[in-house]
Amino acid sequence: MSDSPLTHFDSAGQAHMVDVGAKAESSRLARAAGSISMQAETLALIRDGSAKKGDVLGVARIAAIQAAKRTGELIPLCHPIALTRVSVEFTIDADAPVVHCEVTAECSGRTGVEMEALTAATVGLLTIYDMCKAVDRGMRIDNVRLLEKMGGKSGHWQAP
Amino acid sequence: MSDSPLTHFDSAGQAHMVDVGAKAESSRLARAAGSISMQAETLALIRDGSAKKGDVLGVARIAAIQAAKRTGELIPLCHPIALTRVSVEFTIDADAPVVHCEVTAECSGRTGVEMEALTAATVGLLTIYDMCKAVDRGMRIDNVRLLEKMGGKSGHWQAP
Amino acid sequence: MSDSPLTHFDSAGQAHMVDVGAKAESSRLARAAGSISMQAETLALIRDGSAKKGDVLGVARIAAIQAAKRTGELIPLCHPIALTRVSVEFTIDADAPVVHCEVTAECSGRTGVEMEALTAATVGLLTIYDMCKAVDRGMRIDNVRLLEKMGGKSGHWQAP
Amino acid sequence: MSDSPLTHFDSAGQAHMVDVGAKAESSRLARAAGSISMQAETLALIRDGSAKKGDVLGVARIAAIQAAKRTGELIPLCHPIALTRVSVEFTIDADAPVVHCEVTAECSGRTGVEMEALTAATVGLLTIYDMCKAVDRGMRIDNVRLLEKMGGKSGHWQAP
Amino acid sequence: MSDSPLTHFDSAGQAHMVDVGAKAESSRLARAAGSISMQAETLALIRDGSAKKGDVLGVARIAAIQAAKRTGELIPLCHPIALTRVSVEFTIDADAPVVHCEVTAECSGRTGVEMEALTAATVGLLTIYDMCKAVDRGMRIDNVRLLEKMGGKSGHWQAP
Amino acid sequence: MSDSPLTHFDSAGQAHMVDVGAKAESSRLARAAGSISMQAETLALIRDGSAKKGDVLGVARIAAIQAAKRTGELIPLCHPIALTRVSVEFTIDADAPVVHCEVTAECSGRTGVEMEALTAATVGLLTIYDMCKAVDRGMRIDNVRLLEKMGGKSGHWQAP
Numbered sequence: 001m002s003d004s005p006l007t008h009f010d011s012a013g014q015a016h017m018v019d020v021g022a023k024a025e026s027s028r029l030a031r032a033a034g035s036i037s038m039q040a041e042t043l044a045l046i047r048d049g050s051a052k053k054g055d056v057l058g059v060a061r062i063a064a065i066q067a068a069k070r071t072g073e074l075i076p077l078c079h080p081i082a083l084t085r086v087s088v089e090f091t092i093d094a095d096a097p098v099v100h101c102e103v104t105a106e107c108s109g110r111t112g113v114e115m116e117a118l119t120a121a122t123v124g125l126l127t128i129y130d131m132c133k134a135v136d137r138g139m140r141i142d143n144v145r146l147l148e149k150m151g152g153k154s155g156h157w158q159a160p
Numbered sequence: 161m162s163d164s165p166l167t168h169f170d171s172a173g174q175a176h177m178v179d180v181g182a183k184a185e186s187s188r189l190a191r192a193a194g195s196i197s198m199q200a201e202t203l204a205l206i207r208d209g210s211a212k213k214g215d216v217l218g219v220a221r222i223a224a225i226q227a228a229k230r231t232g233e234l235i236p237l238c239h240p241i242a243l244t245r246v247s248v249e250f251t252i253d254a255d256a257p258v259v260h261c262e263v264t265a266e267c268s269g270r271t272g273v274e275m276e277a278l279t280a281a282t283v284g285l286l287t288i289y290d291m292c293k294a295v296d297r298g299m300r301i302d303n304v305r306l307l308e309k310m311g312g313k314s315g316h317w318q319a320p
Numbered sequence: 321m322s323d324s325p326l327t328h329f330d331s332a333g334q335a336h337m338v339d340v341g342a343k344a345e346s347s348r349l350a351r352a353a354g355s356i357s358m359q360a361e362t363l364a365l366i367r368d369g370s371a372k373k374g375d376v377l378g379v380a381r382i383a384a385i386q387a388a389k390r391t392g393e394l395i396p397l398c399h400p401i402a403l404t405r406v407s408v409e410f411t412i413d414a415d416a417p418v419v420h421c422e423v424t425a426e427c428s429g430r431t432g433v434e435m436e437a438l439t440a441a442t443v444g445l446l447t448i449y450d451m452c453k454a455v456d457r458g459m460r461i462d463n464v465r466l467l468e469k470m471g472g473k474s475g476h477w478q479a480p
Numbered sequence: 481m482s483d484s485p486l487t488h489f490d491s492a493g494q495a496h497m498v499d500v501g502a503k504a505e506s507s508r509l510a511r512a513a514g515s516i517s518m519q520a521e522t523l524a525l526i527r528d529g530s531a532k533k534g535d536v537l538g539v540a541r542i543a544a545i546q547a548a549k550r551t552g553e554l555i556p557l558c559h560p561i562a563l564t565r566v567s568v569e570f571t572i573d574a575d576a577p578v579v580h581c582e583v584t585a586e587c588s589g590r591t592g593v594e595m596e597a598l599t600a601a602t603v604g605l606l607t608i609y610d611m612c613k614a615v616d617r618g619m620r621i622d623n624v625r626l627l628e629k630m631g632g633k634s635g636h637w638q639a640p
Numbered sequence: 641m642s643d644s645p646l647t648h649f650d651s652a653g654q655a656h657m658v659d660v661g662a663k664a665e666s667s668r669l670a671r672a673a674g675s676i677s678m679q680a681e682t683l684a685l686i687r688d689g690s691a692k693k694g695d696v697l698g699v700a701r702i703a704a705i706q707a708a709k710r711t712g713e714l715i716p717l718c719h720p721i722a723l724t725r726v727s728v729e730f731t732i733d734a735d736a737p738v739v740h741c742e743v744t745a746e747c748s749g750r751t752g753v754e755m756e757a758l759t760a761a762t763v764g765l766l767t768i769y770d771m772c773k774a775v776d777r778g779m780r781i782d783n784v785r786l787l788e789k790m791g792g793k794s795g796h797w798q799a800p
Numbered sequence: 801m802s803d804s805p806l807t808h809f810d811s812a813g814q815a816h817m818v819d820v821g822a823k824a825e826s827s828r829l830a831r832a833a834g835s836i837s838m839q840a841e842t843l844a845l846i847r848d849g850s851a852k853k854g855d856v857l858g859v860a861r862i863a864a865i866q867a868a869k870r871t872g873e874l875i876p877l878c879h880p881i882a883l884t885r886v887s888v889e890f891t892i893d894a895d896a897p898v899v900h901c902e903v904t905a906e907c908s909g910r911t912g913v914e915m916e917a918l919t920a921a922t923v924g925l926l927t928i929y930d931m932c933k934a935v936d937r938g939m940r941i942d943n944v945r946l947l948e949k950m951g952g953k954s955g956h957w958q959a960p
Contacts, residue, residue, distance in 0.1 A: 646931060
């Protein structure tokens with residue numbers, strides 16, 4: 001369908017939303033992750049907040065889930081997808097100091113959900129930035145990547 | 161209004177959209193950046209594409225600009241902001257191999273545009289991932305951070 | 321999957337979008353209703369308007385239908401759903417004086433459409449408030465509830 | 481501009497977005513409220529969840545704040561508004577048993593923020609319904625109303 | 641800022657959201673129009689419907705107003721704009737047979753509202769197509785154009 | 801289900817989202833087209849831009865694809881549809897001078913994708929207007945129409 005190995009372009013080099021109509025519906029899953037590094041004091045505020053006053057991670061989790069549902073609006077050539085599951089896990093590494101975010105997305109459809117998982121992870125991390133930027137403008141998001149992908153013709157893929 | 165240094169929570173630890181009504185309107189600017197690393201072959205496809213067939217960075221630039229406008233929908237406690245400028249710069253570092261993205265956002269308003277610049281940069285990089293994932297699933301987004309911020313009561317800030 | 325009877329939380333108490341991937345697709349229907357009470361003069365304007373000048377209920381009906389389609393964006397843990405039908409019925413009770421709204425939503429999918437019907441009914445009623453607030457700020461929305469639900473594993477449910 | 485006391489219609493009875501260009505910008509505030517009644521066991525789950533596992537009200541608060549920002553998309557004839565503050569307060573009345581929701585919205589603009597406050601309250605209550613419907617389908621939303629309104633030519637209004 | 645006469649590109653030919661921060665806020669108005677031609681029988685249905693059963697133009701008017709508010713999401717390089725007025729006029733020309741649509745949009749801002757008026761007119765006409773396509777697939781939209789533009793540095797412009 | 805030949809109204813003349821739950825899923829395709837006429841100098845800028853500096857058609861293509869995904873939000877009574885393909889073709893006719901736009905949309909579903917193709921074509925053309933309006937305010941969009949439709953009970957239809 002395309003001379004380019006980049007399937008989002010047709011043979012004339014023009015962007016299109018790739019035809020997935022002939023693909024079979026199958027169960028698809030993707031896991032993505034990323035991290036945000038910060039000052040130790042900022043991390044302490046996040047950890048304390050989760051306990052009682054100011055649940056940064058609770059808000060970021062909702063933002064991540066909602067962003068997953070809007071991936072098709074944000075990423076121009078993504079197909080709209082009816083997600084059947086999104087879960088978001090935050091882990092605090094006080095030594096780094098870093099908050100890790102891991103997202104699992106699933107659907108039963110004709111195309112994968114990698115972008116949904118990656119978008120959710122990123123927006124979750126951006127929301128942490130937003131909520132803590134008053135005390136720490138130098139936070140940094142790193143290591144946003146796909147961990148695993150299942151379903152579809154290309155089968156199972158795991159990050160090395 | 162808040163005992164927590166995290167201003168997005170009130171004194172009872174409940175999330176709110178902070179009152180900025182008393183702040184003066186001023187010119188505000190934010191610059192944010194991030195990178196996506198990939199295989200050398202993938203980077204070559206992006207570079208060639210920009211020349212003629214399959215303009216990955218052109219699509220990613222539009223995605224970034226449009227995402228800046230929707231930041232208030234994605235980040236739960238962000239104020240809606242009438243942006244007056246968004247520009248997106250991609251730089252190719254063939255040795256790394258990496259694509260860098262830098263976004264400048266501006267508004268004339270009561271609150272800063274850091275999140276708009278960061279959201280635009282991130283969605284620009286995610287769009288590159290989307291368009292190249294068929295050939296390189298292991299791409300990774302790193303170093304998403306604020307570079308500079310001007311305007312408002314807190315004045316000029318630059319990343320160290 | 322959850323120790324809590326509230327299925328929107330996992331066993332650690334964290335919000336997630338519940339996994340419905342294993343559920344069978346089935347025909348699902350929900351009916352929801354609500355009312356808005358107002359001054360007799362306001363109700364008279366609505367009734368007259370429907371006849372000729374200023375069709376309040378016509379506008380509210382469109383708002384309700386469009387809101388049903390956006391339920392997944394508004395309610396954080398709702399799944400995106402491809403609705404196959406939405407209908408909105410307004411009934412005027414001049415004695416109360418009250419406008420009743422009843423919405424029927426249907427889909428063929430893995431999860432119910434209760435939230436779609438409830439969201440549509442509520443936005444329909446809010447639109448009536450908006451259009452009449454210049455003459456009657458004291459209008460009140462009441463009795464927003466699910467009337468009936470069909471399809472899915474839990475089967476038929478009717479409000480007592 | 482309109483013979484009808486309903487300002488959202490022109491003299492021909494056609495809906496329009498009213499011209500507010502000539503109005504002065506002023507500080508505007510609106511407070512709205514509503515309630516959701518439920519079984520005592522459901523209320524107990526909500527109360528316990530807020531403490532530790534499954535923060536229903538935390539999720540509903542975020543949904544309410546985000547909905548306030550999208551009022552102009554949901555209510556057809558509303559003007560787009562740059563909110564400067566949204567806060568959401570939930571109060572548990574274990575005897576009723578009921579959860580009350582009160583929202584305060586503010587902007588500095590040419591038109592009021594009543595619809596923003598009412599929309600936020602309603603979506604907050606709908607989100608509680610969504611999160612608890614697995615255990616209690618008979619919950620009911622009542623008493624959604626404007627409590628107070630300040631700013632603009634019509635000045636201060638309080639619910640009687 | 642740009643060597644190209646097309647201001648949406650910078651000197652390197654890259655799309656950007658043009659900087660309007662230095663422009664003064666002024667009252668701006670735009671009028672746009674367009675038409676949809678159809679079979680005489682289709683037009684008769686629309687005209688009869690407006691009277692009593694099936695108000696095609698009432699629905700299309702709401703769609704047009706709502707689309708005006710979302711122009712910034714649809715047109716990639718448009719600035720987000722706080723519209724202060726949108727009105728939509730349909731005129732039936734039974735002889736052609738054609739429905740004309742004329743939209744007036746206004747704001748007080750730093751950039752014009754031509755795209756808002758044009759987008760509203762187009763979506764209004766598309767909605768007429770949608771509602772009548774079951775009886776007349778050959779309808780055609782023509783003559784979508786700017787009629788007039790006021791405000792801003794470029795001043796008053798009228799279609800010749 | 802409706803006495804009116806306009807299926808978007810029920811027998812009482814009230815707008816509804818038509819019930820398509822009983823329709824079978826089938827492969828559906830629609831092709832739509834439209835044109836924008838302009839001054840010869842404007843067309844020259846577009847053609848030159850595509851080569852190197854300022855890719856008007858590249859931006860318009862992305863806008864068209866993204867608009868196709870949002871048709872259900874723009875056209876009030878459209879069903880939400882999971883598109884499986886969108887492609888957008890621009891053709892330059894230097895003699896007219898005119899840019900033609902043709903869109904093909906596909907899905908596997910219960911209802912057709914005519915509105916998706918028409919909406920994409922229109923937003924693509926509006927984006928060209930936006931990007932060139934600084935040099936040519938008199939551009940005009942014409943001849944927006946359905947070319948072809950396949951799938952569903954009504955079968956194959958082609959514009960005469």
